Amino acid sequence: MVRFLLRRLVGKALLLVVAASCAHLLAATALDPRGNYEGQRPPPPAETVDALLDEYNLNPDTPLAERYLVWASGVVTGDFGRSWDGSDVTAQLVRRVGVSLRLLALGAALGALGGVLLGALAASRHRGGLDRTSVAVSLLVISTPAVVVAVSLQSAALWVNQVTGSELLRATGEFTPGLNGGPVAQVMDRARHLLLPTLTVALPQIALFSRYQRNLMLDEAGSDYVRTARAKGLTKRAALFRHGLRTALGPAVTYFGYSSALLFASAVFTEKVFGWHGVGEYLLDSVGRGDVHAVAAVCCFGALCVVTAGLLADIGRFLVDPRTRVL
Amino acid sequence: MALVVALSGCDSQVPGPPLVDPAALPSAEINPVERGQLADGGTLRWGINELPAQWNPHHPAGNLSTVSTVLRGLLPAPFHIDETGRAHPDPDYVTDVQVVTDPTQVVTLTLEPRARWSTGAPITWRDYAAMVDALSGSDPDYQVLGEVGYSRIADVRAGADDHEVVITFDEPFADYAALFQNLLPADYSADPEAFNSGYLDRIPVTAGPFALDAIDPSAQTVTLARDDSWWGEPAKLDRIVFRSLSPDALDAAFLDGGIDVYAVAVDAASYQRVKTASGGEVRAALAPDYRHITLNGQSPALSDVDVRHAVFLGIDREAIANSAFSAIDWPSSVLGNHFLAPNQKGYVDNSGKWGTYDPERAAELLDGAGWRAPEPGAVRTRQGQSLTLRFLVPQGFAPAQNEAELVQAMLAEIGIEVRIEAVPGDQLFGGYVLPGDYDMVAFVNSGGGFPASEFLYQWSNAVTTPDGQDKWGSNVARIGSPEIDGALAGALEELEPDAALRRLNEADRLLWEAGHTLPLYQRPELVATRTDLANVGASGFGGLDYADIGYTTDDGASAGAP
Numbered sequence: 001m002v003r004f005l006l007r008r009l010v011g012k013a014l015l016l017v018v019a020a021s022c023a024h025l026l027a028a029t030a031l032d033p034r035g036n037y038e039g040q041r042p043p044p045p046a047e048t049v050d051a052l053l054d055e056y057n058l059n060p061d062t063p064l065a066e067r068y069l070v071w072a073s074g075v076v077t078g079d080f081g082r083s084w085d086g087s088d089v090t091a092q093l094v095r096r097v098g099v100s101l102r103l104l105a106l107g108a109a110l111g112a113l114g115g116v117l118l119g120a121l122a123a124s125r126h127r128g129g130l131d132r133t134s135v136a137v138s139l140l141v142i143s144t145p146a147v148v149v150a151v152s153l154q155s156a157a158l159w160v161n162q163v164t165g166s167e168l169l170r171a172t173g174e175f176t177p178g179l180n181g182g183p184v185a186q187v188m189d190r191a192r193h194l195l196l197p198t199l200t201v202a203l204p205q206i207a208l209f210s211r212y213q214r215n216l217m218l219d220e221a222g223s224d225y226v227r228t229a230r231a232k233g234l235t236k237r238a239a240l241f242r243h244g245l246r247t248a249l250g251p252a253v254t255y256f257g258y259s260s261a262l263l264f265a266s267a268v269f270t271e272k273v274f275g276w277h278g279v280g281e282y283l284l285d286s287v288g289r290g291d292v293h294a295v296a297a298v299c300c301f302g303a304l305c306v307v308t309a310g311l312l313a314d315i316g317r318f319l320v321d322p323r324t325r326v327l
Numbered sequence: 328m329a330l331v332v333a334l335s336g337c338d339s340q341v342p343g344p345p346l347v348d349p350a351a352l353p354s355a356e357i358n359p360v361e362r363g364q365l366a367d368g369g370t371l372r373w374g375i376n377e378l379p380a381q382w383n384p385h386h387p388a389g390n391l392s393t394v395s396t397v398l399r400g401l402l403p404a405p406f407h408i409d410e411t412g413r414a415h416p417d418p419d420y421v422t423d424v425q426v427v428t429d430p431t432q433v434v435t436l437t438l439e440p441r442a443r444w445s446t447g448a449p450i451t452w453r454d455y456a457a458m459v460d461a462l463s464g465s466d467p468d469y470q471v472l473g474e475v476g477y478s479r480i481a482d483v484r485a486g487a488d489d490h491e492v493v494i495t496f497d498e499p500f501a502d503y504a505a506l507f508q509n510l511l512p513a514d515y516s517a518d519p520e521a522f523n524s525g526y527l528d529r530i531p532v533t534a535g536p537f538a539l540d541a542i543d544p545s546a547q548t549v550t551l552a553r554d555d556s557w558w559g560e561p562a563k564l565d566r567i568v569f570r571s572l573s574p575d576a577l578d579a580a581f582l583d584g585g586i587d588v589y590a591v592a593v594d595a596a597s598y599q600r601v602k603t604a605s606g607g608e609v610r611a612a613l614a615p616d617y618r619h620i621t622l623n624g625q626s627p628a629l630s631d632v633d634v635r636h637a638v639f640l641g642i643d644r645e646a647i648a649n650s651a652f653s654a655i656d657w658p659s660s661v662l663g664n665h666f667l668a669p670n671q672k673g674y675v676d677n678s679g680k681w682g683t684y685d686p687e688r689a690a691e692l693l694d695g696a697g698w699r700a701p702e703p704g705a706v707r708t709r710q711g712q713s714l715t716l717r718f719l720v721p722q723g724f725a726p727a728q729n730e731a732e733l734v735q736a737m738l739a740e741i742g743i744e745v746r747i748e749a750v751p752g753d754q755l756f757g758g759y760v761l762p763g764d765y766d767m768v769a770f771v772n773s774g775g776g777f778p779a780s781e782f783l784y785q786w787s788n789a790v791t792t793p794d795g796q797d798k799w800g801s802n803v804a805r806i807g808s809p810e811i812d813g814a815l816a817g818a819l820e821e822l823e824p825d826a827a828l829r830r831l832n833e834a835d836r837l838l839w840e841a842g843h844t845l846p847l848y849q850r851p852e853l854v855a856t857r858t859d860l861a862n863v864g865a866s867g868f869g870g871l872d873y874a875d876i877g878y879t880t881d882d883g884a885s886a887g888a889p
Binding site: 032034035036037038039040041042043044045047048049051052083084085086087088091092095096098099154157158161162167170171172173174175176177178272273274275277281288289290 | 380390543547583585752758
């Protein structure tokens with residue numbers, strides 16, 4: 001186990017360094033934060049702009065290698081540099097990761113659990129009513145872009161609020177700013193804000209996972225050990241759940257690991273529509289502003305997520321599936 | 328004005344509603360209510376477009392309208408600008424203003440002696456003097472915007488006591504009331520380091536009806552609370568919470584009751600969505616800005632003034648205005664002045680013979696300039712070159728794309744081919760317009776009531792450097808003349824208001840004659856608010872007085888309150 005982990009760890013660390021460097025070099029080559037100043041009417045004096053860009057290590061006139069070294073020496077100490085307007089990228093990233101986690105955690109968990117359960121149930125009732133309905137609905141949800149899901153849910157909530165004259169569901173934000181009240185009121189307020197984005201995250205996840213899990217389970221249904229289990233007198237469903245589900249979980253865990261890493265990046269629409277200031281929004285806004293260090297930082301974070309998720313998925317498979325331990 | 332009205336009468340080709348006299352449109356719509364009739368208390372949630380990092384409005388990274396919006400309740404300004412752009416001393420900060428012009432201009436401000444910073448220190452002449460030192464541009468360690476006027480000040484001294492500021496000018500400066508808006512405390516303007524980073528991620532010292540309560544960078548909110556040590560009329564509201572959201576989320580938040588007031592984009596989709604909000608309304612007035620098309624006077628085809636005038640005559644500005652306003656219930660009008668808006672004192676339509684849509688005359692001008700069409704309807708050519716213009720639009724901004732397509736179709740009729748080129752929005756100016764790599768571009772001039780000093784950079788002639796190069800700076804049309812500079816300098820130095828306006832209009836006539844930039848229309852300012860909110864909304868050139876904003880009903884005040 002330890003050797004297995006160490007080998008994985010070293011490989012992933014190398015991968016991370018390469019990915020992070022590529023992120024900075026690409027961002028520094030493609031983006032130019034000067035436009036933030038030059039787009040002002042009237043633009044500030046050129047010398048001032050140069051002084052500011054130099055101060056933040058963002059001046060495109062400085063050789064790329066030099067800028068990279070300055071940036072990398074900061075990153076090693078956990079400092080991702082400054083944005084074009086002087087704000088601290090590291091602090092901003094940490095805050096936004098927190099926001100994204102609060103936005104996504106529940107939805108991702110619900111999505112994975114719900115998807116696996118629905119997929120397993122559908123497989124156990126292969127070609128039954130539940131199976132057919134879940135397939136149809138899943139396909140519909142999967143083929144709907146995330147932004148459409150988000151906007152539709154939001155419009156529906158606004159309509160419900162208007163019709164009922166209540167403020168049952170909140171369409172934007174994480175909580176009501178400046179709300180006074182006891183802890184119960186605060187939690188309820190957060191819950192009302194969280195419901196819609198959680199659904200937006202969970203629905204496509206449930207749809208994807210259920211399809212994936214269902215097909216894995218159906219493959220298992222034809223396997224020797226499930227047939228053996230059935231031959232020993234178990235019902236089809238019991239055989240599938242007791243003997244098929246565990247082996248089918250292995251690939252699902254891997255898939256879950258990688259897909260939750262990508263969730264951060266794909267959450268941008270959920271964040272934009274519902275007004276949560278998370279990592280996805282940070283990336284999109286920063287690209288628009290030519291904000292090199294912010295873009296590099298988010299890409300580094302994304303790389304870290306993918307690598308960590310891969311590692312966790314490996315460990316997860318290691319635990320779920322005894323066959324991998326032979327390696 | 329008469330010309331504008333006459334135009335609408337004689338033009339039958341343009342679809343859409345007839346033009347109106349823009350002077351008849353409101354300069355402000357803020358639901359004005361006497362303070363005494365307003366409920367005490369309440370929270371106002373105000374939607375903004377970003378959470379700025381740099382809160383020093385005189386720093387290049389703090390030059391954002393959001394910064395001004397928030398600071399209006401927090402920082403002093405000796406003058407209050409009204410909705411049509413006229414300046415009046417603000418009695419909360421300045422009790423008397425004396426101006427002497429002979430032998431040199433001296434402005435003496437008598438400060439309100441009760442006025443204090445949130446640190447407890449009084450506001451004195453030292454704050455004014457330190458601000459001039461910082462913003463004059465003489466010390467390169469200060470990272471400044473380069474605002475016009477401060478470098479014309481010779482010195483700032485105390486008068487009879489600390490509360491009298493004597494400002495002596497080297498050169499006369501008519502727009503002195505534009506100075507010292509968002510006054511900073513001397514602690515933050517006397518030291519470059521404090522100036523550059525003292526207001527980064529925080530607003531350490533204030534002196535207004537509100538004080539900073541908190542900045543929450545995760546939720547991206549800024550909370551102001553009524554300042555009990557304020558010496559003027561106390562603020563009606565308990566708190567103002569500014570909340571940053573993306574444009575679509577702002578619409579949703581207003582419909583949802585998550586915000587009570589925000590500036591709606593001049594965009595059909597947002598407007599249509601928001602005007603249906605229950606308990607809400609969209610307040611509309613003339614905005615202090617106008618949209619225009621700038622022509623590059625140094626591009627090969629447009630270096631000829633006749634070609635530029637042909638472009639002016641070939642563009643049907645009424646049709647463009649109609650198209651821009653068709654979905655937002657706002658009557659369209661066209662603008663005939665580069666400096667003044669029709670609702671401002673001194674406005675004259677100076678467009679003369681260059682402001683009326685006249686494709687025949689445009690074709691004659693092009694013929695005269697040697698650009699001839701090989702066959703009717705074809706693109707004109709001269710010496711083998713075809714008359715093709717590159718029109719830059721920012722990527723992904725649909726209204727600009729529509730506008731460019733209209734222009735493309737109009738100019739095609741007079742034999743000018745327009746190629747629309749979409750470029751990344753953040754590179755439009757730095758990468759294309761400032762270096763002169765374009766033929767046509769449309770954007771907005773936003774003013775604050777001081778047209779001569781605010782837009783001086785846009786019309787000033789090139790400066791010739793020692794090596795013989797012309798430096799155009801921010802005059803992106805690259806068209807200038809000593810006469811235009813002379814008229815503008817006159818307007819800047821003339822302290823008698825009517826004479827200053829005459830010089831301004833003289834500069835404007837010269838700009839029309841030179842074919843420098845075609846003004847299109849003055850835009851509306853749309854602000855969505857709760858119906859029971861008073862003294863807030865579309866305020867034109869003027870600033871709102873945040874102390875007077877309040878709810879007209881106790882229900883409204885308590886609904887907003889926790």
